[in-house]
Each structure stands twice: as structure tokens, then as C-alpha cells.
Amino acid sequence: MAALIESPSIAPRRATTVHRWDYEADVVVVGLGCAGASAAIEARAGDADVLVLERAGAGGGASTMSGGVLYLGGGTAIQRACGIEDSAEDMYRFLLATMGPEADGPRVALYAQESVEHFDWLVARGVPFKPSLWPLPAWTPPTEDGLMWMGEEAYPFAEVARPAPRGHRPTALGRSGWILMECLLRSAVESGARIESDVNVDRLVTGDDGAVVGVVARRYGKQVTVRARGGVVLATGGFVFNDDMLAEHAPVLLPHTKIGTDYDDGRSIRMAQAVGAATRRMDAGEGSINFSPSLMAAGMVVNAVGQRFINEDVYPGRIGQMAMFHQHARAYLVFDEEAYESIPENLRHGRRPEWVCESVAELEQEIGLPERSLQSTIDLYNHHAARGEDPFFHKAAKWLRPLRSPFAAMDVRAKRMDGPPDPADRGTGFRVFTLGGLRTTLDGAVQNLDGEPIPGLFAAGRTASGLPSWGYISGTSLGDGTFFGRRAGAAAGRA
Amino acid sequence: MAALIESPSIAPRRATTVHRWDYEADVVVVGLGCAGASAAIEARAGDADVLVLERAGAGGGASTMSGGVLYLGGGTAIQRACGIEDSAEDMYRFLLATMGPEADGPRVALYAQESVEHFDWLVARGVPFKPSLWPLPAWTPPTEDGLMWMGEEAYPFAEVARPAPRGHRPTALGRSGWILMECLLRSAVESGARIESDVNVDRLVTGDDGAVVGVVARRYGKQVTVRARGGVVLATGGFVFNDDMLAEHAPVLLPHTKIGTDYDDGRSIRMAQAVGAATRRMDAGEGSINFSPSLMAAGMVVNAVGQRFINEDVYPGRIGQMAMFHQHARAYLVFDEEAYESIPENLRHGRRPEWVCESVAELEQEIGLPERSLQSTIDLYNHHAARGEDPFFHKAAKWLRPLRSPFAAMDVRAKRMDGPPDPADRGTGFRVFTLGGLRTTLDGAVQNLDGEPIPGLFAAGRTASGLPSWGYISGTSLGDGTFFGRRAGAAAGRA
Numbered sequence: 001m002a003a004l005i006e007s008p009s010i011a012p013r014r015a016t017t018v019h020r021w022d023y024e025a026d027v028v029v030v031g032l033g034c035a036g037a038s039a040a041i042e043a044r045a046g047d048a049d050v051l052v053l054e055r056a057g058a059g060g061g062a063s064t065m066s067g068g069v070l071y072l073g074g075g076t077a078i079q080r081a082c083g084i085e086d087s088a089e090d091m092y093r094f095l096l097a098t099m100g101p102e103a104d105g106p107r108v109a110l111y112a113q114e115s116v117e118h119f120d121w122l123v124a125r126g127v128p129f130k131p132s133l134w135p136l137p138a139w140t141p142p143t144e145d146g147l148m149w150m151g152e153e154a155y156p157f158a159e160v161a162r163p164a165p166r167g168h169r170p171t172a173l174g175r176s177g178w179i180l181m182e183c184l185l186r187s188a189v190e191s192g193a194r195i196e197s198d199v200n201v202d203r204l205v206t207g208d209d210g211a212v213v214g215v216v217a218r219r220y221g222k223q224v225t226v227r228a229r230g231g232v233v234l235a236t237g238g239f240v241f242n243d244d245m246l247a248e249h250a251p252v253l254l255p256h257t258k259i260g261t262d263y264d265d266g267r268s269i270r271m272a273q274a275v276g277a278a279t280r281r282m283d284a285g286e287g288s289i290n291f292s293p294s295l296m297a298a299g300m301v302v303n304a305v306g307q308r309f310i311n312e313d314v315y316p317g318r319i320g321q322m323a324m325f326h327q328h329a330r331a332y333l334v335f336d337e338e339a340y341e342s343i344p345e346n347l348r349h350g351r352r353p354e355w356v357c358e359s360v361a362e363l364e365q366e367i368g369l370p371e372r373s374l375q376s377t378i379d380l381y382n383h384h385a386a387r388g389e390d391p392f393f394h395k396a397a398k399w400l401r402p403l404r405s406p407f408a409a410m411d412v413r414a415k416r417m418d419g420p421p422d423p424a425d426r427g428t429g430f431r432v433f434t435l436g437g438l439r440t441t442l443d444g445a446v447q448n449l450d451g452e453p454i455p456g457l458f459a460a461g462r463t464a465s466g467l468p469s470w471g472y473i474s475g476t477s478l479g480d481g482t483f484f485g486r487r488a489g490a491a492a493g494r495a
Numbered sequence: 496m497a498a499l500i501e502s503p504s505i506a507p508r509r510a511t512t513v514h515r516w517d518y519e520a521d522v523v524v525v526g527l528g529c530a531g532a533s534a535a536i537e538a539r540a541g542d543a544d545v546l547v548l549e550r551a552g553a554g555g556g557a558s559t560m561s562g563g564v565l566y567l568g569g570g571t572a573i574q575r576a577c578g579i580e581d582s583a584e585d586m587y588r589f590l591l592a593t594m595g596p597e598a599d600g601p602r603v604a605l606y607a608q609e610s611v612e613h614f615d616w617l618v619a620r621g622v623p624f625k626p627s628l629w630p631l632p633a634w635t636p637p638t639e640d641g642l643m644w645m646g647e648e649a650y651p652f653a654e655v656a657r658p659a660p661r662g663h664r665p666t667a668l669g670r671s672g673w674i675l676m677e678c679l680l681r682s683a684v685e686s687g688a689r690i691e692s693d694v695n696v697d698r699l700v701t702g703d704d705g706a707v708v709g710v711v712a713r714r715y716g717k718q719v720t721v722r723a724r725g726g727v728v729l730a731t732g733g734f735v736f737n738d739d740m741l742a743e744h745a746p747v748l749l750p751h752t753k754i755g756t757d758y759d760d761g762r763s764i765r766m767a768q769a770v771g772a773a774t775r776r777m778d779a780g781e782g783s784i785n786f787s788p789s790l791m792a793a794g795m796v797v798n799a800v801g802q803r804f805i806n807e808d809v810y811p812g813r814i815g816q817m818a819m820f821h822q823h824a825r826a827y828l829v830f831d832e833e834a835y836e837s838i839p840e841n842l843r844h845g846r847r848p849e850w851v852c853e854s855v856a857e858l859e860q861e862i863g864l865p866e867r868s869l870q871s872t873i874d875l876y877n878h879h880a881a882r883g884e885d886p887f888f889h890k891a892a893k894w895l896r897p898l899r900s901p902f903a904a905m906d907v908r909a910k911r912m913d914g915p916p917d918p919a920d921r922g923t924g925f926r927v928f929t930l931g932g933l934r935t936t937l938d939g940a941v942q943n944l945d946g947e948p949i950p951g952l953f954a955a956g957r958t959a960s961g962l963p964s965w966g967y968i969s970g971t972s973l974g975d976g977t978f979f980g981r982r983a984g985a986a987a988g989r990a
Contacts, residue, residue, distance in 0.1 A: 011944075278743075305888075372875055373875065
């Protein structure tokens with residue numbers, strides 16, 4: 001029986017079999033990351049009675065562990081303070097291109113159109129943004145600057161939309177997801193939402209008409225029944241910690257370092273499917289790498305046979321994603337002394353190169369690349385770079401110059417050689433999470449296979465397939481989670 | 496109302512609302528391609544009363560239009576007649592590698608283990624195989640030879656399993672899917688299965704316990720109810736003709752030439768999901784290209800920036816698949832005069848090169864590749880080929896020699912320049928179909944999200960996710976459809 005209690009069926013339970021409700025609320029939010037918190041706040045703003053169920057001992061989830069960047073634009077106060085001109089139309093065109101293929105046009109348009117309002121809402125919740133711009137490619141700037149570029153100036157995106165920096169960072173040195181969540185959690189508590197932690201939601205409860213009317217959960221080994229008079233909002237993250245689901249839907253992610261919490265196990269997605277929900281883009285995912293973005297832009301990135309495959313000044317998360325999905329999860333960062341010296345030490349990620357050699361031939365041999373492969377790639381690159389051109393992948397001229405001896409290289413699979421050890425780094429070099437999930441309306445209503453909303457069921461954050469389609473830019477997941485979390489909470493409150 | 500009749504909901508209908516059954520049978524098979532025919536034959540062999548419902552005016556489906564190759568081995572009569580040694584173990588190891596990532600071990604093992612028996616079963620149904628081996632890479636041999644290689648000798652597969660040719664072709668000049676289906680359809684009729692055509696199945700019918708007990712269909716605009724006393728076998732193909740499903744699950748396939756019938760619209764997959772069925776690998780697909788496989792092996796294939804990306808002697812369908820998924824669906828076949836002359840005219844697909852040039856520099860410019868890109872690739876290739884080596888992608892030594900002026904090239908996007916026009920060729924160069932679908936047991940029982948069989952529901956062929964995981968080799972889809980179609984029919988007959 002232990003196994004049954006540990007891993008019970010996700011099939012829905014009929015309401016007629018529930019004889020007592022331990023809790024009741026208008027809106028039941030499952031999961032207290034950025035999407036759940038935003039849903040709770042907005043449901044309360046509509047005066048609904050809100051109960052939040054969190055599986056961990058406290059809220060925060062993967063959002064707390066994240067870098068904290070929110071992708072916002074169209075002329076936010078921070079953009080204006082930094083003298084950046086932007087428009088919702090440019091933001092829409094950029095996102096439609098980066099989030100694709102098959103990005104969700106109406107979703108991207110709504111998000112771009114209301115992005116300034118969403119920024120103001122975050123500020124009103126106490127989220128601090130410092131009005132200064134960090135100018136260089138970076139995963140996390142070494143400063144408290146509140147605004148940063150996310151590859152908007154790189155090919156081909158600069159050709160489809162006027163570039164503007166749109167990465168908005170809550171004020172912190174280093175990762176700032178915890179600040180965002182501190183503000184959202186405080187705001188959720190102050191809104192009057194009731195929060196119950198250590199509650200593990202196992203199944204949805206459905207009425208005779210198929211509507212979702214509650215959930216069945218476990219708390220300290222005992223069953224808990226929760227009635228939702230209006231709606232249930234599923235906001236429990238993605239499924240990167242469920243190896244079975246990865247094997248069936250997203251095997252490319254399977255061997256890599258999962259980021260998020262152990263509770264990103266996809267149970268909510270499966271619970272919703274069991275009441276008829278549709279999913280989409282279940283193979284989509286992101287894979288970030290531990291190469292310095294500025295050093296990539298100043299040097300070059302090659303695959304397992306020494307070929308370049310992307311413009312290295314693009315959003316660095318895209319380089320990881322492309323290497324993981326299309327280059328067998330192999331990549332080397334190759335650079336010369338001048339490139340290395342040109343990058344401030346605090347942007348080098350505390351990493352030293354695994355290889356330093358006087359000649360490319362020697363470097364190629366040390367790395368184990370095919371003879372003449374890297375030599376040929378660097379010859380070609382230098383030939384064009386001398387003219388400020390990259391006819392292969394269109395890296396911007398400002399990053400182009402011939403690379404000269406001595407050379408060095410790093411392997412994406414190497415662990416961090418210096419600086420604080422990263423306990424999550426298990427050696428494949430890619431840190432991954434899922435982007436696919438439940439299909440929802442723009443109000444977060446979960447749709448069935450006919451495209452109709454399932455009454456009483458909502459979803460937001462990585463439990464849903466949202467703004468990121470197969471493409472991804474940092475800040476679009478927190479941005480999507482908070483923005484569409486708000487809409488799901490408000491809609492559930494009206495239900 | 497017209498729209499509703501054209502595209503009704505796929506939600507299941509409750510049996511209590513069906514007051515009259517127009518048809519009844521023990522086993523109701525939906526779809527009469529290779530999987531449906533095999534299911535019907537085996538259900539009849541178990542003495543079940545069998546009714547087959549086909550949407551078209553006659554059976555055959557995509558199987559009839561196919562090349563007809565069945566991937567079989569482990570020592571079939573044809574292999575033995577050709578003097579080929581093979582074992583189920585080698586076949587298992589090869590398939591596990593080619594069908595992956597995350598190929599289904601027990602499924603591959605069962606298929607390999609019983610492959611000889613399955614070959615004999617096909618022969619007993621009248622399917623003719625000529626006991627002679629075609630030795631060169633080809634999509635379809637220009638002879639009636641019954642056995643052909645499917646890349647078993649290529650890297651890395653030759654390293655994981657002892658190579659043996661396992662492509663079994665029903666005897667014909669050209670494509671032979673129609674012969675396979677002629678035999679299976681005749682056998683189905685002779686078995687005593689009743690066949691009703693022009694029947695469009697819209698929804699499943701479920702009992703109070705959730706079991707599938709029948710289907711609701713339309714015929715000539717009128718509703719038809721069909722009771723299944725034992726089970727329903729869904730065998731209606733994949734979803735490549737459903738653009739909405741492609742956009743949500745497999746966008747890479749969307750722009751290309753779909754192969755199959757218009758009825759490969761995924762409705763069965765969605766109908767099953769609506770009663771709780773799980774799917775897997777929904778992004779998987781194949782994309783074949785119109786390059787001569789022998790000419791690819793003798794020449795080289797490069798991407799949009801003139802880089803090689805694969806060993807050109809591998810199974811040619813894999814080259815197309817890799818180009819489509821990982822090289823932005825761009826590919827050029829580059830070769831020299833000697834390579835062209837070495838390939839018999841009847842293996843050149845009637846195609847002439849789009850470009851012929853005295854120098855590589857000229858060819859590169861004519862094609863529009865980056866300056867020096869193709870020159871660099873050919874220099875590298877020739878340097879290693881002169882020593883019989885390909886340290887980049889490990890093409891076998893027998894295909895390696897330096898390529899010399901004059902050169903020529905073909906573009907994957909070009910329409911056929913010579914020979915009979917192919918009406919399905921709409922100019923992207925890739926001919927695609929889907930590989931993902933319903934999750935089933937080895938007996939074809941459709942599984943729900945808990946992994947439990949849904950009582951009364953079975954699936955086979957491309958409606959299910961079967962032998963091909965994300966990888967693919969010609970013959971594994973017809974092989975899977977017939978082999979697991981038989982098992983699904985037999986199991987439904989016992990239900």
C-alpha cells in the first residue's frame with residue numbers, strides 16, 4: 001500500500017464520492033511560484049476567497065532559484081530612465097521571432113501591449129528595478145543594473161524589430177529571483193490569500209458535468225479534500241524532474257542537469273490531461289551553458305567537429321539551446337588572448353580555459369577535434385572577420401576581428417574550474433528545464449482537445465505552454481508566469 | 496450546423512445515449528491500411544466477429560502509396576537464400592540504436608525476436624519476395640530484388656551490431672506498397688472480416704465504467720452507431736495532414752510535402768485522448784529527400800553554409816531527417832564527374848544537377864554559399880579522403896576518394912528536373928509524415944496517463960507511437976503496423 005500512497009493515480013475523483021470538504025475557497029491555487037502568487041493576488045483583487053496549496057514547506061519554487069529577469073518593454077519607466085526608445089510593436093515582432101517557430105501571435109501581442117502596465121504592477125508589488133543599463137552580453141551582470149540586452153541587437157532579430165534592451169532585473173548583485181518572489185509572496189499574504197504549505201495535490205475532483213470543483217491532496221500522509229467554488233489554478237511548474245515524461249516527450253533534455261525544484265514533476269499536467277486537457281510543445285526546452293556570453297561574442301563557439309553553428313552574439317541561452325538540440329550537446333568556446341583580456345574578469349564566470357596553446361593545430365589536437373578542422377574554421381572566420389563580415393552566421397561587425405595566437409578553449413562539459421562550486425553541475429554542461437505544457441486561453445482557462453475551456457480549470461507558468469513556444473529568452477518564463485498567472489487568477493475569481 | 500457536421504467534437508459519447516446500434520461486432524477495426532488489415536486478419540484467426548470501418552471508398556491508405564519495404568530480419572528465408580547471416584540479437588541492437596533516442600527496448604526486442612515468424616506470416620498471406628539482394632544505396636532499387644541494405648553498414652550502427660541487409664521488398668519494379676496491401680486486403684476479405692467503406696468515425700462510445708464499447712460514425716451524411724462487444728482497434732494513420740496538430744506538436748514538419756492520405760488527420764489520436772489516452776513522441780517525424788542515395792554516398796551533402804553534417808552512406812532517410820530537423824531543411828548534394836559517372840543512370844532518379852562548374856570557387860558562388868565555405872569543406876574532405884578516412888562523420892572507406900573538377904551540385908529544394916513529374920512535389924524538397932501517437936502496450940492496448948490499459952481500446956500503425964521512436968528507417972513503419980496490428984487485433988479478439 002505504501003507505493004499506492006506514494007504515487008497514486010492521477011485519474012480525477014468524482015465529487016459525489018467526496019463526503020466532506022476539509023477546505024473551501026472560491027479560487028484554489030495549486031503551487032506558489034511566480035505564477036501561483038500572481039494568480040492569488042489578482043484573484044483577491046477581484047475579492048474572491050483564495051486558498052493557495054503549496055507542496056513545499058514554503059512558497060517560492062523554481063522562481064526563487066531563477067536569475068530573476070523579466071522580459072518587459074514597450075517603454076517601461078526603467079527603459080525611459082535609461083533613454084531607451086521602445087514600442088509594443090517592436091517588442092511583439094522580436095518576441096514572435098525569438099519565441100518561434102509557431103509562436104502564439106495573440107498571446108505575444110497581448111503580452112507586448114500590456115507589458116508597461118505589467119511592469120508598473122510589479123513595481124506596485126514592491127519589486128525594485130534600478131534605472132541603469134548593463135551594456136555587455138552576460139547571464140547576470142556583475143552590477144545591480146536593472147536593464148540588460150537579451151540578444152535584441154543580433155541577427156536575424158535586429159532585422160525584424162528595432163532593437164531595445166528589455167531584460168528587467170530586480171535589484172541585486174547576482175541572481176535576483178528571490179527578490180521577485182519575496183515581493184510577490186509578501187503581496188500574496190497581504191492580499192488576504194490563505195496559504196497552506198506541505199500540501200501535495202494528487203488529483204482533481206470533477207462534478208457530474210465534467211467541471212473541476214476541487215482537488216484531493218495529502219498532507220503529512222493524510223488525505224485532504226479541497227473544494228473550489230469558482231476554479232482551480234494549476235501553477236506547479238514544468239516536468240523536468242520527471243524522467244519518464246522526458247523520455248516520452250523531450251528526450252534531448254534527459255541527460256542534463258535539471259533546474260527547478262524536485263516538485264517540477266509534471267503531475268499537474270497529467271492530472272489535467274486526465275480530465276481531458278490538451279497539451280502542446282511537450283518536446284520544447286531550454287539548455288543554458290556555463291560559457292561567458294561576452295567571451296562567446298568575442299571568440300567563437302564550435303561543435304564536436306570544429307564547425308561554427310551560430311552567431312555568438314545572439315542571446316546566450318539560444319546558443320545553449322541550439323547546441324543541445326542540434327549539435328549533440330557538444331560545444332567548445334574558442335578564443336585568443338586579446339578576446340580574453342577584453343572581457344572584464346567579473347564576466348568570465350571564474351572559469352579558466354581547459355586548453356591554452358600557441359597554435360591552432362596544437363589546440364585542435366589537444367581538444368581531440370578532427371585534424372585541420374579548427375584550423376580551417378579559424379582561417380575562414382579570420383578571412384571574413386578581417387573585412388568585418390560573417391557571411392556564415394552574421395555576427396555583428398563590432399565583435400569581428402581575426403583571432404591570433406595564442407589560443408585557448410573551454411569545453412561545455414567541463415565543470416567550473418575556479419570560483420564557488422555549483423552543486424547542481426553534474427558535468428554535462430547544460431542546465432535544462434521544460435517549456436511545453438497545457439494548452440490554455442489567454443485567460444488561463446485550460447482547453448480540452450476540442451479547444452473548449454474545461455469549466456473550473458485554469459493553469460499558468462510552466463504548467464502551461466505559454467509565451468515561449470520552442471524558442472526562449474530569459475525573462476519570458478517569469479514574464480509569462482506573472483502576466484498570465486495574473487490573468488488566470490482574475491478569470492478564476494470571476495468563474 | 497454545417498460546420499458542426501463537418502467537424503464535430505471528438506468528445507466521447509456515453510453508451511446510455513445510444514438507443515440503437517446500426518452495426519455490432521466483437522472487434523471493430525477503424526481504418527484499413529496495413530495495421531487495420533493485419534488486425535482484422537488476426538482477430539478473425541481467433542474467431543472473433545470482425546467489422547472494419549474505412550473512411551475512404553476502399554482500403555489501402557498510406558500503406559498502398561508507400562515504397563512497400565518491411566524491415567525484417569534475424570534470418571528470414573530471403574536472407575538465407577541470399578547467403579546473409581543474421582540474428583535477432585543483431586537486429587535488436589541495430590534497431591535500438593537507429594530508432595532512438597529512447598527507443599522502446601521491450602518493443603524492439605519482441606519485434607526482432609518474432610521477425611522471422613512475421614516474415615513467414617506475410618508470405619502465407621501471399622506477399623511475394625524475390626530472393627535476391629540489391630547491393631547499392633537506393634530509395635527503391637531499379638530491379639525486383641527482394642532484399643536491400645538500409646544503412647546497416649554505416650557508422651555508428653556497424654559498430655553496435657553485425658551488419659545485415661534487412662529491407663524486404665514485395666516483388667515489383669518500383670514502389671511495392673500496393674502489392675503488400677493487395678495481399679493483406681485479399682486476406683482480410685478471405686478471413687471473413689466484414690468491411691464497410693465510406694464510414695467516417697467521429698467519436699468513441701464509452702460505458703459507465705469508462706470502457707470503450709463502440710463508435711459513432713457518419714456515412715453519406717447520416718449517423719451510424721457501431722457496437723464493439725470486445726474492442727475497438729484504431730488504425731487510421733498519423734496526423735501529418737492536420738496543420739493545427741503539426742503547429743502544436745511538430746512544427747518542423749509543417750512547411751513540407753505531406754505524404755499519406757488526407758485522412759491522416761490525427762482524429763483517432765484525439766478521440767482516444769478524449770477518453771484519457773496518453774500520447775508520446777508527438778514531435779517525431781521523417782523527411783525523405785529526392786537525392787540519389789548512391790550519389791550522396793559517392794559525393795557529399797552540405798548545409799546552407801557549405802558544412803557537411805552527416806556520413807553520406809548512412810540510411811538516406813536519416814540524411815533527410817537530420818537536414819530537416821537540424822539544418823533548417825537546407826541541403827546541397829555536391830559531387831564530381833567521376834562520382835556521377837560511377838552511379839548507374841537508373842539510380843540517379845532522373846535528376847540532373849542544377850549547377851555544373853569547373854572550379855569549386857565558381858560552384859560555391861553559383862549556389863550562393865559563403866565565399867570559401869565549400870572550398871574549405873572540399874579541401875578538408877579531400878585531405879582525409881586521400882587516406883581513406885573521414886574523421887568528421889566516419890563515412891566508410893569504400894566511398895572515400897578526393898573529389899576533383901569538374902563539380903556539380905543539386906539543391907534539395909529543386910523540383911525534379913527530368914523524368915516523370917511528381918505531383919506531390921511542391922518544392923520544399925522534404926516529404927514528411929508523423930511518427931508520434933498513442934501510447935500502447937505490446938498488445939496494442941491504449942494506455943491512459945497512469946499507464947493502465949483503457950478497457951476496449953486498441954491502436955496500431957501510425958495512430959500509435961511504436962517501433963520508431965524519434966529515429967526512423969524505411970520498413971519500420973510498415974513492419975510495426977503489420978506486426979503490432981496483428982497483436983492488437985488478436986488482443987481485441989480476446990477482450
